[in-house]
Amino acid sequence: xxxxxxxxxxxNYDQYIYRKILTIVILVILTFLTALFAxxxxxxxxxxxxxxxxxxxxxxxxxxxxxxxxxLPRILMAIVGGIGLAAAGCVMQSILKNPLASASTLGISQGxxxxxxxxxxxxxxxxxxGNTADAVTVNNPYLTSICxxxxxxxxxxxxxxLSKARKASPETMILAGVALSSLFAxxxxxxxxxxxxxxxxxxVFWTFGDLGRASMQNIQVAxxxxxxxxxxxxxxxxxxxALECGEHTATGLGVNVSRVRLIGMTVASLTAATxxxxxxxxxxxxxxxxxxxxxxxxxxxxYLLPASALMGALMLLISDTFARLIIxxxxxxxxxxxxxxxxxxxxxxIFKGVSHNAEN
Amino acid sequence: MLKIDALEFGYRSNRKILDRIEFDVANGExxxxxxxNGAGKSTMLKCLNKIIAPQKGRVxxxxxxILRMTRLDIxxxxxxxxxxxxxxxxxxxxxxxxxxxxxxxxxxKKEDYEIVETIIASMGLEQLSLRYIDELSGGELQKVxxxxxxxxxxxxxxxxxxxxxxxxxxxxxxxKLIQNITKEKEIAVVIVIHDLNLAxxxxxxxxxxxxxEIFCYGGLDIMTSENIGAVYQVPVVVESYQNQxxxxxxx
Numbered sequence: 001x002x003x004x005x006x007x008x009x010x011x012n013y014d015q016y017i018y019r020k021i022l023t024i025v026i027l028v029i030l031t032f033l034t035a036l037f038a039x040x041x042x043x044x045x046x047x048x049x050x051x052x053x054x055x056x057x058x059x060x061x062x063x064x065x066x067x068x069x070x071x072l073p074r075i076l077m078a079i080v081g082g083i084g085l086a087a088a089g090c091v092m093q094s095i096l097k098n099p100l101a102s103a104s105t106l107g108i109s110q111g112x113x114x115x116x117x118x119x120x121x122x123x124x125x126x127x128x129x130g131n132t133a134d135a136v137t138v139n140n141p142y143l144t145s146i147c148x149x150x151x152x153x154x155x156x157x158x159x160x161x162l163s164k165a166r167k168a169s170p171e172t173m174i175l176a177g178v179a180l181s182s183l184f185a186x187x188x189x190x191x192x193x194x195x196x197x198x199x200x201x202x203x204v205f206w207t208f209g210d211l212g213r214a215s216m217q218n219i220q221v222a223x224x225x226x227x228x229x230x231x232x233x234x235x236x237x238x239x240x241x242a243l244e245c246g247e248h249t250a251t252g253l254g255v256n257v258s259r260v261r262l263i264g265m266t267v268a269s270l271t272a273a274t275x276x277x278x279x280x281x282x283x284x285x286x287x288x289x290x291x292x293x294x295x296x297x298x299x300x301x302x303y304l305l306p307a308s309a310l311m312g313a314l315m316l317l318i319s320d321t322f323a324r325l326i327i328x329x330x331x332x333x334x335x336x337x338x339x340x341x342x343x344x345x346x347x348x349x350i351f352k353g354v355s356h357n358a359e360n
Numbered sequence: 361m362l363k364i365d366a367l368e369f370g371y372r373s374n375r376k377i378l379d380r381i382e383f384d385v386a387n388g389e390x391x392x393x394x395x396x397n398g399a400g401k402s403t404m405l406k407c408l409n410k411i412i413a414p415q416k417g418r419v420x421x422x423x424x425x426i427l428r429m430t431r432l433d434i435x436x437x438x439x440x441x442x443x444x445x446x447x448x449x450x451x452x453x454x455x456x457x458x459x460x461x462x463x464x465x466x467x468x469k470k471e472d473y474e475i476v477e478t479i480i481a482s483m484g485l486e487q488l489s490l491r492y493i494d495e496l497s498g499g500e501l502q503k504v505x506x507x508x509x510x511x512x513x514x515x516x517x518x519x520x521x522x523x524x525x526x527x528x529x530x531x532x533x534x535x536k537l538i539q540n541i542t543k544e545k546e547i548a549v550v551i552v553i554h555d556l557n558l559a560x561x562x563x564x565x566x567x568x569x570x571x572x573e574i575f576c577y578g579g580l581d582i583m584t585s586e587n588i589g590a591v592y593q594v595p596v597v598v599e600s601y602q603n604q605x606x607x608x609x610x611x
Contacts, residue, residue, distance in 0.1 A: 013453060016490055238461050244448035245455065245493075249505070251411045252442075253512070254435030254462040298449035298492060 020303040023296050027310035034314060035079065038321040039071050043329040070212070074324075077214040077222070078316040081275045082285055084226035086312020088268035089286025090293075090305055091233050094240040095264045096170040102286035103272035106177030107155045109283075110184040112276040115151030116206045117191040119144040121199050144206060145218070148277035155180050156269035160262060173265065208333035209280035211320050218278040229271040233305050236260060240301040281335045284342045285312050295349055315342060361387055362408075362516045362548040367417030369400075369407050377403050379572045381417065385516075385548040385565075390539060392559035393552045395569035395591060401552045402443065404569065405518050408550065409438040421515050421548075435462035439509035443520040443552075445501055447494030452485060452504045455493050459511025479507050483537065499530030503537065510541065517541070519551040523558065531555070535562040556588065556607040580605060 040051045044066045053059035054067035085103065092101035103109050123143055159176045163169070192200050214222070233240075239260045242250035247257050272286065289312040290304065297303040316334075319341055323332040367381035377400045385391045393401045406412040408419050410427055418425045421437050429437070439459070450458075456479060460472040480489055485507060488500055496504065502522055509517055519538065523531040539562045542549045553559045559566060566583055568575040568591045575591055576582045583605055588596045595610040 013490070016451070016453075238458070238464060241450060241454070242458055242461055244446070244450055245458065245505075245508075246442055246444075246446040248406065248411050248440065248442045249445060251431070252409060252435060252438075252440030252509075252518075253458060254430075254432040256431055294449060298451070300450050300454055 020297045020300070020307075023293075024303065024307050024310065027307060027314060031079065031310055031314045031317065034317045034321065035075050038075050038078075038317055038324075039067060041321060041325055042066065042071060043324075073214060073216055073219060074211045074320060075317065076219050077211045077279060078320045079313040080219055080223045080226050081211065081214075081279055081282065082289070082311075082313035082316030083309040084222060084229065084271045084275045084312075085282060085286040085316075086289035087226070087230055087233055087305060087309040088272040089312075090290035090301075090308040091240065091264050091268045092286070093290055094243055094301065095261045095268075096173055097243070098170060098174055099291065100287070101174065103269070103276060104281075104283055104287070105181070106159065106173070106269070107179075107181030107184060108152045108177075108269055108272050109276055109281050110181045110188070111152040111155035112148035112273060113203075113207050113281060114184040114188045114191070115147035115149065115277070116144045116280070117188045117195075117203045118151070119147035120202045120206065121191050121195045123147070145277040148206075149273055151184070152273035152276060153270065155184065156266065156273065159269075160265060163265075164262065170261075173261075207281050207335070209282045209335035210331075211279050211316075211334055212331065213280070214278045222275050222278055225271055225274045229267050230305070230309060232267050233264075233301075236264065237301040237305060240264075240305075241299075244299050279334075282316065282338055283335050284338045285316055288342045288346050289315055291346065292349060361385070361420075361422060362550070363418075363420040364408065365418040365420065367404070367407060367414050367419070369403060369412065369414045376572050378407065378414070381574060383567055383574065383577050385550060387515075387546040387548055388543055389565065390542045390549040390551060390563045391565045391567055392563035393550060393567050393569060394554075394556065394559060395575075396593075399569040400572055401569055402520050405440070405520050405550060405552055408516070408518055409434050409440050411440065432462050435512060437514060438516040438518060439512040439514035440518045441502075441505045441509050441520065441522055443522075443524060445493075445505045447492075447496070447501065449492045449494060451490050452493055452496065452500075452507075453480070453489040455504055456480065456485075456489075456507045456511050459508040462512060475513070476511055479510050483507050483510075497530075498525045499527070499534065502526065502530070502534055506534070506537065506541075510545070514547065517547050517549045519549065521552050521554065523553065523555070531558060538562065556583075560605045560607065583607070 040048045046063050046066060050059050050063045051067050054063040057064060089102040092106065093099055158180060159173055162176045163173045192203055195203065239255045242253045242255045243257070251257055290308040293304055293307040293311050297307050315338065319337040320334055322341065323334050323337045326332060362385040364381055364383055367378055368376060369378040370376040381404060393404065395401050403412060407414040414427065419427050426434050426437050453476065456476050457468060457472065460468055460475065464472065480486060483503060485503060488496060488504065493501055493504060506522070522538065523534055526534060535558055538549060538551065541547060551563065560583060565577070565579050567577045568587060570591050576587055583598060585596050585598050588598070588607060597608050597610060599606055599608060
């Protein structure tokens, strides 16, 4: 329920708020429609009515298998992963006062890659089943995910530890992230250099990112972490708004800036690390989705957070559907597609621009 | 009533930035903090609402030491306007609504919106209310930040060089606004300011900081060429023009 607010100059505050809410509602509808299209589209030619039946476990066993076991987990992971990565990116950009902040720029993705590479090289996590790209597989996904998660969280804690020692300034966090990102990228390259062809193929395959590798249990874990993070972020939306006016102003408004920054970073990194460890590297969503929505709803985190999260889900869903359909039955790597589709859109928005004026 | 008692602050080294700072500000009174660059004026202001925690001393607002309060409670007692506010894509209305943050639990109540709109109307900010603050001029932004501070319903208002980036017209407008607010709302106001003539025109008392300590504190009687010359190391004369003291540098 929005309060009926009208400023003395006759401009309706309600109307301004409704526009932001309408943007969020449109994103919900678009995400739902895209999910509906995604579940009906694929190399297996299943009519829409059969897909809907299959969702309830009815109809031919093959249809149920394709719809419920293959397409549905991908779609759910795209929605959960997109929401998590975009919300985490949005908060990182706020608390680090840096428009380039995301899981990738802070070394979390590179940390995860290194963990996965360790699992594949030393712990027998990967192998090749044949000669095609599809035959490369990570044969122990749990082990790989756990290693990826541990190393990405290690990166997070090193950044937080260094920042705590330096009073958690955004510059320290960003610089520590850049340094660790470079360190782990180098370490992964060294592991690849000394690994066998099979292992190297598996490492590269893992870093491509693939929504299809997440099991329903993985999705449940990611959903719980993402939901918890979103609740925490929304609870802190006024703190993020206060930070928009500067650190000292925020402190003067009663915000414990260091605490908001450290806990926010931990929760955002945990969310990103969980998703990345299940599906591999997915670039750009955490960076671009919040930026796109800033152009539509401004920097008011009451609306920017849910709008960014939904935009992340929509972008990942569209990218995955595109990756599945464009040269079906081959599925293109999702990380490449998110960058491929996201970058031109982002450039268009930067140069063409959407009106910044809240009054328009 | 704001009372500062034996306030001390220093960074890592032993050198003190602030030493034995003691003064008081009555409700409805505006005190100008004056002194050279690096004298500790802005640091002192930040110590007064614990943006920087002082090592010693007390900051008493209506008989309560606010340095012992939680950050949220401090924000309900003192409001701070930074020297340079950062622009962002949030509307002036929402920026002023942020002043209600210390009082907001989950979402703003009807009362919060009413307070914000009363301030917008009283300060004549209606035309700006739905514009993003990064599109406002320096003077407009400063007024919005003062409005945001007033939305906190503070007992003490701390302003760090609120006119430093403004043209003459906006300097006069903003300081007149602050003067009116001080009297109307009976708030104790502490303002860091460089322009001695603006301070003379709009402030009630004056505090000179020199070498980390208070050099002198008082009313118009301390605004002498000797005191000003000693603090700034610049020869000046203090003349009277239309019953108003003015400081004229001699170099």
